Amino acid sequence: MEKPVYILGIESSCDDTSASVICNAKVLSNIVANQEIHSKYGGVVPELASRAHQQNIVPVVQQAIEQANITKEDLSAIAFTRGPGLMGSLLVGTSFAKSLALGLKVPLIDVNHMQAHILSHFIEDASSKMPPFPFICLTISGGHTQIVKVTNYFKMEVLGETIDDAVGEAFDKSAKILGLKYPGGPLIDKHAALGNPKAFAFTKPKVGDLDFSFSGLKTGVLYFIQKQVKLNPKFIEENLNDICASIQYTIVEILMDKLKNAVKQTGIKHIAIAGGVSANSEIRNRLQLAEKHFGWTTYIPKFEYTTDNAAMIAITGYLKFLNNDYSGVAVTAKARLKVTE
Numbered sequence: 001m002e003k004p005v006y007i008l009g010i011e012s013s014c015d016d017t018s019a020s021v022i023c024n025a026k027v028l029s030n031i032v033a034n035q036e037i038h039s040k041y042g043g044v045v046p047e048l049a050s051r052a053h054q055q056n057i058v059p060v061v062q063q064a065i066e067q068a069n070i071t072k073e074d075l076s077a078i079a080f081t082r083g084p085g086l087m088g089s090l091l092v093g094t095s096f097a098k099s100l101a102l103g104l105k106v107p108l109i110d111v112n113h114m115q116a117h118i119l120s121h122f123i124e125d126a127s128s129k130m131p132p133f134p135f136i137c138l139t140i141s142g143g144h145t146q147i148v149k150v151t152n153y154f155k156m157e158v159l160g161e162t163i164d165d166a167v168g169e170a171f172d173k174s175a176k177i178l179g180l181k182y183p184g185g186p187l188i189d190k191h192a193a194l195g196n197p198k199a200f201a202f203t204k205p206k207v208g209d210l211d212f213s214f215s216g217l218k219t220g221v222l223y224f225i226q227k228q229v230k231l232n233p234k235f236i237e238e239n240l241n242d243i244c245a246s247i248q249y250t251i252v253e254i255l256m257d258k259l260k261n262a263v264k265q266t267g268i269k270h271i272a273i274a275g276g277v278s279a280n281s282e283i284r285n286r287l288q289l290a291e292k293h294f295g296w297t298t299y300i301p302k303f304e305y306t307t308d309n310a311a312m313i314a315i316t317g318y319l320k321f322l323n324n325d326y327s328g329v330a331v332t333a334k335a336r337l338k339v340t341e
């Protein structure tokens with residue numbers, strides 16, 4: 001029997017410090033330290049994020065190794081997020097991973113965060129199926145909204161993307177207008193579950209077939225709320241669930257329309273979602289329904305692999321390890337890394 005491969009993954013691109021150990025494609029541990037500090041500022045403060053990563057990284061990595069029940073000498077390689085993300089945050093993970101790899105004399109593997117969101121589908125887990133190539137992945141997060149054609153593990157082509165805000169921003173900025181805490185996406189989801197999605201109508205943007213635009217929706221929500229609050233100062237509290245359900249419905253309609261276009265253009269009916277917003281219950285429901293209605297096969301990641309996590313970095317590291325695709329010590333963090341790089 002071949003020796004098992006143990007990879008330590010480290011993720012520090014935004015405001016979550018995470019470390020994970022996998023054995024081949026199975027996750028042994030996946031520790032995520034969220035940074036509460038940002039919620040009172042209504043968004044991520046880069047300098048605070050970087051400092052919190054510095055405080056969290058050692059205990060988070062230690063916990064990941066302990067929970068995996070291995071020692072650091074068992075590790076076959078160290079994988080880390082090279083980008084895209086906040087420079088100060090990326091630097092913490094990058095320098096930590098470099099030093100650890102150097103100290104342990106094991107290969108260092110740089111990972112593209114956007115590829116990792118997509119490749120989280122290849123984590124071996126009895127409860128979820130893996131997409132066959134080629135498939136379409138809708139990557140929806142706080143920083144990105146893309147439709148990607150995935151031909152093999154590392155051959156990806158962006159078919160469409162947002163021309164302004166990311167879908168996560170549409171959720172978070174709408175939530176902020178409603179006075180909800182950051183990140184507002186999960187809170188909109190929670191309130192929407194109790195509301196009527198057809199209560200209020202918001203306009204869908206007109207952009208290219210596979211592209212997205214969310215800045216108009218945010219402005220639409222702002223003007224609508226301002227107008228209603230003038231008429232009734234208690235409008236938000238009296239209608240919060242309906243407002244959230246209507247915003248969420250509009251966003252998910254936009255996403256589904258674009259996916260339908262992508263299927264029409266490519267003929268590919270294997271559809272995956274990835275990224276923080278794929279935790280949203282409405283998009284998950286609608287994709288499940290699409291199996292019945294449109295004959296798609298859909299791939300929905302487990303909750304813990306949707307928002308930023310290091311297990312997705314570790315699985316990508318593992319797939320690169322199998323290709324002997326290592327990084328040199330000169331590798332540097334890159335804030336604006338494209339999914340195809």
Ligand code: KG4
Nearest residue numbers: 141142143168183185276277279280307308
């Ligand atoms: O992938 P992610 O953790 O970080 C980035 O790489 O951006 O995504 C974070 C985004 C935030 O905008 C957050 O509000 C959104 O994902 N999000 C959700 C839900 N859970 C997280 N949006 C809508 N519904 C959810 N349940």
Ligand code: ZN
Nearest residue numbers: 141275276308
């Ligand atoms: Zn992400």
